[in-house]
Amino acid sequence: MNIYMSDNNNFQNMQMIDIENTPEMLFFRAKIAKHLGLTSLIYAAFSTFCLYRNLSGVMMPFFGIATLIYMIYGLRQYDVKIKKTSWFIAGVILALAVSDFLTCNHVILFYNNAVIGFMIILFLLHNVYDDSRWDFSKTLRSICRSCISSIGSLVDFGLDMRALSQRRTDGPENSTKKSTVKYIIIGLIFAMPLTLIILLLLSTADAVFNELLGKILYLDIDVENIVGIAFTFFMIFFGGYCVMRFFSKKVIREDYTANRNLEPVIAITVLSIVSVIYLLFSGIQIIYLFLGDGTPPLGYSYARYAREGFFELLAVSVINFLMVLFVNKRFRESSVLKVLMTIISLCTYIMIASSALRIKMYIDAYLLTSLRIWVVWGLIVLSLLFVAVIISIYKHDFPIFRYGILVVSVLYIMISYARPDYIIADYNLKHINTSEHESAVIDYNYLKRLSADAAPAIAEYCNTYEDEDDENSFSADYFRRCRNDYRDRSLRQFNLSAYTAEKLSGNDR
Numbered sequence: 001m002n003i004y005m006s007d008n009n010n011f012q013n014m015q016m017i018d019i020e021n022t023p024e025m026l027f028f029r030a031k032i033a034k035h036l037g038l039t040s041l042i043y044a045a046f047s048t049f050c051l052y053r054n055l056s057g058v059m060m061p062f063f064g065i066a067t068l069i070y071m072i073y074g075l076r077q078y079d080v081k082i083k084k085t086s087w088f089i090a091g092v093i094l095a096l097a098v099s100d101f102l103t104c105n106h107v108i109l110f111y112n113n114a115v116i117g118f119m120i121i122l123f124l125l126h127n128v129y130d131d132s133r134w135d136f137s138k139t140l141r142s143i144c145r146s147c148i149s150s151i152g153s154l155v156d157f158g159l160d161m162r163a164l165s166q167r168r169t170d171g172p173e174n175s176t177k178k179s180t181v182k183y184i185i186i187g188l189i190f191a192m193p194l195t196l197i198i199l200l201l202l203s204t205a206d207a208v209f210n211e212l213l214g215k216i217l218y219l220d221i222d223v224e225n226i227v228g229i230a231f232t233f234f235m236i237f238f239g240g241y242c243v244m245r246f247f248s249k250k251v252i253r254e255d256y257t258a259n260r261n262l263e264p265v266i267a268i269t270v271l272s273i274v275s276v277i278y279l280l281f282s283g284i285q286i287i288y289l290f291l292g293d294g295t296p297p298l299g300y301s302y303a304r305y306a307r308e309g310f311f312e313l314l315a316v317s318v319i320n321f322l323m324v325l326f327v328n329k330r331f332r333e334s335s336v337l338k339v340l341m342t343i344i345s346l347c348t349y350i351m352i353a354s355s356a357l358r359i360k361m362y363i364d365a366y367l368l369t370s371l372r373i374w375v376v377w378g379l380i381v382l383s384l385l386f387v388a389v390i391i392s393i394y395k396h397d398f399p400i401f402r403y404g405i406l407v408v409s410v411l412y413i414m415i416s417y418a419r420p421d422y423i424i425a426d427y428n429l430k431h432i433n434t435s436e437h438e439s440a441v442i443d444y445n446y447l448k449r450l451s452a453d454a455a456p457a458i459a460e461y462c463n464t465y466e467d468e469d470d471e472n473s474f475s476a477d478y479f480r481r482c483r484n485d486y487r488d489r490s491l492r493q494f495n496l497s498a499y500t501a502e503k504l505s506g507n508d509r
Helices: 011-020 023-051 059-077 086-102 106-128 136-170 172-205 207-217 223-249 264-290 302-330 335-366 370-394 400-418 420-431 444-448 452-465 474-481 496-505
Strands: none
Touching (some): 023 059, 023 136, 023 223, 059 106, 059 223, 086 106, 106 136, 106 223, 136 223, 136 400, 264 335, 302 370, 370 420, 400 420, 420 444, 420 452, 444 474, 452 474, 452 496
């Protein structure tokens, strides 16, 4: 029996039922407390083992799989069927979890895990609600509301557990079976801190036992780790339960209609002025920059010319993207407005091309860095997103958010697996002092700070140009600096990039 999810149109009635604490609502709360509570307990214990001080180890893919199983099981308690299109989101979660195991780049790891969190909420939102008519802003607002409002489900946790306890007290006919589950849950709750205390005492009593635990878990069994593990466990337990519980209530309105009621003359006036400026600017870019073979103005170096224009053009391109989306969703239909938005979109492509040429000039002068790779990636993403923007001008029901998720997810997975630090080291070391980069000066100090991902390229450079026995060489200094990426990793924290760097370092640098 499913109280919350059985009728999507009677949420207000369900609120009244909740207030009255009818037998149906108490039954639903007891059911959720029993099934979701036990599942959340198991999920929190396993996720704590995977994640505690270990966001880049071999356990990350297993965490991704466990998260998907947990969400699917929870949704089935609400009689929610998994949509076929949501398997793409599940694939992104698993792909990024695997990427965590393959890289030591802290920027990539941060974005990987942030996107995993975003995709988890999107997976639940997409399956629980009919979001087929939602636009970009409605979907983002719903994601933000889901994250914030889930905190309020802590109240439901308390009421659910009380309903479960009360139901078991009032129903002795199956008391033996119900009590068994209850006692198992209570036993597991008390077992975890007791186990940690015992491990602390035993590891202190025997050095061999402590060393064995260190090899398996890479954890010093001390008060700090006990507190850290307990905090991680309870955060995952209550976080998982509250998020799943929030989606059981289905409080977000599904029906959505864009309010395109603003007077188009206002937008036409603004966009006309902007279009004239953009056409003039685009003409200058075509005649001077593109047809002029990218030669900078007199007295300007390539680096100065690229630096002075690139970030401004990128900012204007993003403003254009948001401006066209807003006008297209809020102003009434107008043929003149469509033409102006199309002109602005096409001019934006010229700005993107100008930005791309400028960043190429900058790379020619100063070679590659992480920021420059992300800039090129951002320009590619922006150019593909504007395809959807132009289509949406003439076809308002175009699923621009889904298209954006598809484009950004695929391109991000590509750069996540590409190992930018390796690309930077390989490109810079191979192109120094070539005819294409005659004026480029390599920044060895920057290369030394790259993650273990760059180890294969730097090791190849070492074998070709350096003396392996020179402890003051560039490569030796690099391997000493990145030793923290691969030193003292346990089986739980095994990372392929760190393992590769350790082997290439020879362990004696």
